[in-house]
Amino acid sequence: MNKTLMADDLREKIIANPDVLLEDHDVMRALVGAKDDAMGGNIVDLRGVAMERLEARFDRLEDTHRNVIAAAYDNLAGTNQVHRAILRMMDAQTFDQFLTDLTGDVADILRVDAIRLVLESSDPDAADEMRPTVAVMPEDFIEGYITLGRNMPARQITLREFHKVGGSLYGDRAEYIQSEACLRLDLGPNRLPGLLVMGSEDPHQFTPQQGTDLLSFFAGVFERTMRRWLG
Secondary structure, three states, X not given: OOHHHHHHHHHHHHHHOHHHHHOOHHHHHHHHHOOHHHOOHHHHHHHHHHHHHHHHHHHHHHHHHHHHHHHHHHHHHHHHXXXXXXXXXXXXXXXXXXXXXXXXXXXXXXXXXXXXXXXXXXXXXXXXXXXXXXXXXEOOHHHHHHHOOOOOOOOOXXXXXXXXXXXXXXXXXXXXXXEEEEEEEOOOOOOOOEEEEEEEOOOOOOOOOOOOHHHHHHHHHHHHHHHXXXX
């Protein structure tokens, strides 16, 4: 096979799959290091394409780097918020103070617009009792609220858009709540489950795509604190 045929064959392969050439690091280094006056116009153009490709890759890498750093800062800020909220929650000396702090300082630290503790009761006289912080509901209310009545297990942490389902839990704030976090609570043996709901006016504060590790940790501390108060 003569040189012309070999050159034509190579040319056809490059045209058919130019990425093979652009992805080859050795070829790219040779092209970038070559002198302009020693190359034809087509080679200079090819080197320009290669440089554009490398610049585009660098831009994507830089964007990824910024996103990773931003996510790390967000995660650190979230961790600090949860830790501060837990410390404030543990400062309470009485159960009434604990409940007051929950809808006051704790809610402010977590930057949520409403918090309500839900407890189930088998006593029909106690059920449907609403207080500023605590709602007492009939048995099985919590599972139905979390699953929206669907035949599925209730997860410990549920993050979702708020569609005014069970809006009475937030009282007067229900009209403004756009997203919510539902934290299912294990209050100990022989006790009905509890639920802590956090509502936000920001529709993006709680979404199903978010991680739940921090809220799971918060829920774990909260339910253990509740067991202590319940005796």
